[in-house]
Amino acid sequence: MKTEKTLNRSNGVIQIKNLSKFYSKGQIKAVDDLCLTINQGETFGLLGPNGAGKTTTIRLLNGLIKPTNGTANINGFDILNDAQQVKSISGLLAESPGVYAKLSAYEFLELMGSLYGINKTKLKPRINELLSFFDLLDRKNDLIEGFSTGMRQKVLLASAIIHDPEVIFLDEPTAGLDPRAARTVKQLVKDMSNRGKTILISSHRLPVVEELCDRIGIIHNGQLIAIGTVSDIKDQTQTRTLEEAFIAITSGVPNSSISPWRA
Amino acid sequence: MISFQWWTIAKADYRMITSRFRQFRPILPFVLGGGLIFWIFYLGPSLAESLLSEMDIYLFSLVAIVLVQFILFFCSLIFFVLPMMSILQDIRDHHFENLFSTPVSPGNLLFGEFLGKMPFYATFALVVGSLFTIALIPLGISVIQVLIILGIFILTFLTSSWIGNVTAVLIRSFLMRNARGRDIGKGVAFLLIIPLVGLMYAAMGGYFDFLLDPEKGKWFGDLLKFFPSSWGAEIIIEFARSPGNLIGINPSTFIQVILLITFTIVVFITGIVFANRLYSLELKSFSAAKAKPGRRFYRVLTMLLGNGSFAVLVSASWKGYTRTVRNLTMLLYVIALVASINIFLMQPEDVEGAMVSTIMITPLLAAFVAGEIGLQGKDSLLLYKQTPTTTFSFVKTKLCHYFLIIIPLAVVMEVIISLLVPNIQLYELFFNVIFQIIMATGLTLFSTGLFLRNPAFHDKAPEYMVNMQVIIFLIMIPFFLGLIFLDQFLYDTFRIINSFYYIMAIVAFCTTTLGLIFLYIGVRHLDRLE
Numbered sequence: 178m179k180t181e182k183t184l185n186r187s188n189g190v191i192q193i194k195n196l197s198k199f200y201s202k203g204q205i206k207a208v209d210d211l212c213l214t215i216n217q218g219e220t221f222g223l224l225g226p227n228g229a230g231k232t233t234t235i236r237l238l239n240g241l242i243k244p245t246n247g248t249a250n251i252n253g254f255d256i257l258n259d260a261q262q263v264k265s266i267s268g269l270l271a272e273s274p275g276v277y278a279k280l281s282a283y284e285f286l287e288l289m290g291s292l293y294g295i296n297k298t299k300l301k302p303r304i305n306e307l308l309s310f311f312d313l314l315d316r317k318n319d320l321i322e323g324f325s326t327g328m329r330q331k332v333l334l335a336s337a338i339i340h341d342p343e344v345i346f347l348d349e350p351t352a353g354l355d356p357r358a359a360r361t362v363k364q365l366v367k368d369m370s371n372r373g374k375t376i377l378i379s380s381h382r383l384p385v386v387e388e389l390c391d392r393i394g395i396i397h398n399g400q401l402i403a404i405g406t407v408s409d410i411k412d413q414t415q416t417r418t419l420e421e422a423f424i425a426i427t428s429g430v431p432n433s434s435i436s437p438w439r440a
Numbered sequence: 441m442i443s444f445q446w447w448t449i450a451k452a453d454y455r456m457i458t459s460r461f462r463q464f465r466p467i468l469p470f471v472l473g474g475g476l477i478f479w480i481f482y483l484g485p486s487l488a489e490s491l492l493s494e495m496d497i498y499l500f501s502l503v504a505i506v507l508v509q510f511i512l513f514f515c516s517l518i519f520f521v522l523p524m525m526s527i528l529q530d531i532r533d534h535h536f537e538n539l540f541s542t543p544v545s546p547g548n549l550l551f552g553e554f555l556g557k558m559p560f561y562a563t564f565a566l567v568v569g570s571l572f573t574i575a576l577i578p579l580g581i582s583v584i585q586v587l588i589i590l591g592i593f594i595l596t597f598l599t600s601s602w603i604g605n606v607t608a609v610l611i612r613s614f615l616m617r618n619a620r621g622r623d624i625g626k627g628v629a630f631l632l633i634i635p636l637v638g639l640m641y642a643a644m645g646g647y648f649d650f651l652l653d654p655e656k657g658k659w660f661g662d663l664l665k666f667f668p669s670s671w672g673a674e675i676i677i678e679f680a681r682s683p684g685n686l687i688g689i690n691p692s693t694f695i696q697v698i699l700l701i702t703f704t705i706v707v708f709i710t711g712i713v714f715a716n717r718l719y720s721l722e723l724k725s726f727s728a729a730k731a732k733p734g735r736r737f738y739r740v741l742t743m744l745l746g747n748g749s750f751a752v753l754v755s756a757s758w759k760g761y762t763r764t765v766r767n768l769t770m771l772l773y774v775i776a777l778v779a780s781i782n783i784f785l786m787q788p789e790d791v792e793g794a795m796v797s798t799i800m801i802t803p804l805l806a807a808f809v810a811g812e813i814g815l816q817g818k819d820s821l822l823l824y825k826q827t828p829t830t831t832f833s834f835v836k837t838k839l840c841h842y843f844l845i846i847i848p849l850a851v852v853m854e855v856i857i858s859l860l861v862p863n864i865q866l867y868e869l870f871f872n873v874i875f876q877i878i879m880a881t882g883l884t885l886f887s888t889g890l891f892l893r894n895p896a897f898h899d900k901a902p903e904y905m906v907n908m909q910v911i912i913f914l915i916m917i918p919f920f921l922g923l924i925f926l927d928q929f930l931y932d933t934f935r936i937i938n939s940f941y942y943i944m945a946i947v948a949f950c951t952t953t954l955g956l957i958f959l960y961i962g963v964r965h966l967d968r969l970e
Contacts, residue, residue, distance in 0.1 A: 271538060279457075285452075
């Protein structure tokens with residue numbers, strides 16, 4: 178858990194107001210009347226079972242898709258009316274993003290940096306800085322098609338923060354990474370958080386969320402059903418671990434029925 | 441805030457296209473440009489001068505305008521269809537998620553992606569256009585006239601490819617909302633080429649020869665005038681008829697050129713303006729395609745195959761194949777190809793003709809069907825190795841599945857084509873069918889073996905294209921060698937006059953033998969695959 182920084186909880190950088198996204202003429206409610214405020218410098222973890230609406234929420238907040246109802250403010254910009262500004266001040270690491278496999282790591286970051294409008298003179302050192310941080314500097318001219326899943330994830334993470342955004346959306350940031358690389362990513366998130374960046378993480382890896390997030394929200398069937406610090410959630414559910422709390426909240430499956438499979 | 445996003449996208453697109461030649465990327469434009477200039481202004485005209493007689497060149501200059509219109513129309517159609525095929529064959533929505541998380545506008549993305557490919561479209565347009573100019577340069581047309589003609593070609597073809605791009609993006613956006621969109625896109629891409637193939641065979645079969653006669657082709661020319669591709673045709677003919685004369689252009693011709701330029705500008709602007717509606721990451725529905733369990737066909741199939749695990753494996757393989765739109769459109773393509781060849785190119789007048797027309801198609805059919813063996817990825821091949829199922833059982837399953845598709849289709853095609861032969865005897869029909877069954881069997885073994893020896897895990901993988909070419913052309917070798925050399929040998933040695941059937945027997949033997957050898961090699965390779 179973070180201890181160094183002081184959170185400014187009075188000022189919500191991400192303000193979600195009754196956000197909904199329905200599909201199939203309203204039959205499927207991917208996100209249902211979501212209300213949430215995430216403060217500046219806060220790292221917020223969004224947890225939920227598969228298909229709960231986590232990725233849809235992140236896509237809505239980044240302006241990739243439009244909500245059916247409600248809206249959200251990202252650092253003062255409305256996702257409906259100021260989608261371009263929202264994208265300019267935020268960075269997204271999507272769950273399973275495509276990369277330009279025929280570009281080198283450097284060329285890909287150059288492309289993404291240019292799309293964020295970074296000046297060419299500032300872009301080159303920034304790319305080298307990120308590649309060096311992710312241990313990819315010696316591979317910078319290799320085509321991404323030859324990269325492992327973990328290396329691709331590093332390049333994508335670098336592309337999401339290349340413009341040093343105020344708000345960062347990370348959908349499964351440690352997926353496919355080995356423990357060493359995962360540690361690098363976690364350190365990066367902590368550093369960014371300490372620098373006052375607001376981070377929204379969606380992940381299934383409960384230890385990652387537990388380690389990085391100031392608060393967590395559990396989303397199920399598109400609805401936010403629990404919110405608070407990890408201790409709050411555990412206290413509310415009278416469980417010892419976040420995993421037990423998560424299972425208790427989301428499925429109601431009793432512990433005894435799943436424990437035989439854990440042996 | 442952000443300027444020239446389209447330039448950034450174009451640069452990335454160009455880099456991706458030229459990624460194979462990364463070392464030569466800085467000199468590529470100069471090599472390409474220099475090569476084109478050398479070809480258009482020196483090598484091409486020199487070749488034309490030496491190959492064409494003065495009379496030919498003169499006649500070429502008098503060629504009917506409608507022929508130029510038709511060539512421009514046909515090439516425009518290719519320029520319209522090719523980008524569509526390329527985009528629809530590779531629908532990747534995740535790739536857009538990344539791009540649209542940045543403040544890039546859809547208009548910039550659309551234009552940038554097109555601009556990145558433009559040097560290659562323009563090069564192709566220049567090559568096609570130069571086929572006209574190299575024959576006209578010996579007639580004395582000026583450099584400015586050459587440049588105007590090439591400009592007309594570039595304008596016409598870029599407009600077509602832009603429309604093709606915008607249309608493909610529109611279709612892609614629609615398909616991306618569907619769970620099966622990627623598969624449908626690949627299927628649609630295959631269907632698009634069928635009309636082009638039909639037109640090509642019709643042209644090869646002489647169905648457009650009437651265009652050489654200005655009188656007979658007038659109605660066709662009038663029809664083509666509705667298409668922008670024709671609006672630059674007249675100026676090309678005028679330059680050909682009065683080389684060096686830039687002033688005496690007919691006002692109506694001049695208006696058509698202005699119209700073409702205006703159309704190009706309008707089309708580009710319209711595409712960019714409407715780009716915001718063309719790109720969408722919105723899903724239409726979360727509902728996935730549902731399988732229909734227990735269909736009678738599968739019940740009968742498993743029953744016929746003995747209801748055991750082998751029957752279940754064949755049935756599963758068949759289900760996977762027939763539920764892929766691309767596979768079905770590939771079969772449709774083969775049928776369309778057979779139809780085009782027999783309608784436009786070579787109506788079978790005798791039994792031998794019927795055999796020849798199918799012998800060219802069966803390899804393609806076998807390659808298309810057996811080519812799917814690794815397309816689900818390497819893991820799909822290794823999946824069987826994780827179970828007690830042997831490699832032999834896996835291959836047996838796949839072969840049974842392929843035979844069930846290839847042999848009936850090949851037989852039906854052979855029967856239909858043979859029945860078109862006037863006065864065909866029943867025994868001749870029977871012989872043709874037997875021959876076709878042997879060929880289809882041999883080719884299935886060969887294709888399966890080859891795709892196992894040299895697996896292609898993606899339909900754009902070089903292995904896929906190489907295997908396709910090998911299957912299509914390797915079987916042609918004994919056939920044509922037989923026709924060319926064996927025919928004479930059989931006559932000289934055994935005094936056999938009608939040696940066609942003997943040659944066919946040798947071809948069938950070679951195909952089956954090669955098939956068995958390659959199957960053995962393929963199975964051994966699969967056994968060792970890690």
